[in-house]
Amino acid sequence: MEEIKLYIESGVLELYVMGDLNEDDRRDVEFMAAKHPEVKRELEQIQNALEGYAEVYSVTPPEGMRDRVINKLLHTNSEESAVETEPAVSNEANVVAIPSTTNSFYKYAFAASVALLILSVSALFVLYNQLENSKQQLVVLQQNNQTITSRANYINKQLAESQEALSIFHNPEVKLVKLAGQKIAPEASVTVAFNQKKEEVMIDMSAVKMPENDDAHQYQLWALVDGKPVDLGVFDAEPNASGMKRMKAIGNAQAFAVTLEPRGGSVNPTMEQMIVMGAI
């Protein structure tokens, strides 16, 4: 008897009525209730108490709820347990259709986005390759262009020199003086263009036929004026030289001569080293 009183006072019956017991404890309470009428009576009184307490706070639901709930119940498929949790979100039965269309919309939108991304990436890849090719072609073309430009410059320079030479040779005021080889170098020759009126003296570098001078020596052009040598400047004999080389000015001379002198030239010609000479 005392044991049952303790059981009743333990609070387990209240928890049972509130549905807050686990399976084992619940079965235990049901066993005790079946066995002891006091427990059963206690349970009923607790139920009455809590039902009464719940009833005190009754609130009539809004008007439209009755039809909504009854229709829902009569159209609910009892086998679908999922339905029990879902309706909380939707206010009307046909609202359920909307999430599925928006779902498929997002599905399609997502698929479209992915397709667009793949397309964009591959297009980018193709364009990048084309850009690289173009860059390489551009480099090759620039190199070609440089080659052609320098070639054109070279040709232009040669053309200008040739035209200058030609204009000098065609000028009636210019006298061409051919200096012939002396004893030391009988094969040598130099052509000097002399414009007495303008006091210009030029050597036709392309026509210079002289032994090549070394780094320590240079050829020096002299003018013979009234038997005295006058310095007209130095030059080098180079196999590929071209154009007209302008020398120092002089207005009056009877002859020109070239001697081999130490680099930079001498004040007086070294007569033993006279390579060519020619009278005007």
Add this chain to the structure above:
Amino acid sequence: MSKRKTALSETDLIHALSDKSRIGAEALYDMYSSSLYGIIYRIVQHDEIAEDLLQETFVKIWNSFSSFDPEKGRLFTWMVNIARNLSIDKVRSKDFRNNSKNQDIENTVNFIDEQRSTAINPEIMGVKDLVDQLKPDQKSILDLVYFRGYTHVEAADELGIPLGTVKTRLRTAIITLRTFFN
């Protein structure tokens, strides 16, 4: 109120619910919607959510009626527990806590009582007066456990009192209620 209400004896209702007949659905709603809605509203304190939960509660009662055993307890107690559990689950869910400003339970409960006092069943107004005479500490523990689904341990934590005191106080509260309702 213009609609004719359907009422059945508990035995007839149990038969009608087993058959899933229209009369069963109507009687179920007419006999219990106010009590269940009151409990749900007291827990969630939100019109729309309470309406959805009321429907959910009825759907669950309807669908799982085969699991109700008259030998083990009364129909109303069984239904109240379904409504309580669904509502407490809702209140404890993440989206509910994110969507609602958490007010102090006592304040809101009092607020609802004032707001809704006109809707409270006039037949039991006298009883409500009696319930209001529950000692505040008894009432707060009853509300925490019964309406907010606190375990005894959680309630002890919330109120800052020993677990033993929670159990005694809860039991005293229910014994007090029993004097009103038996």
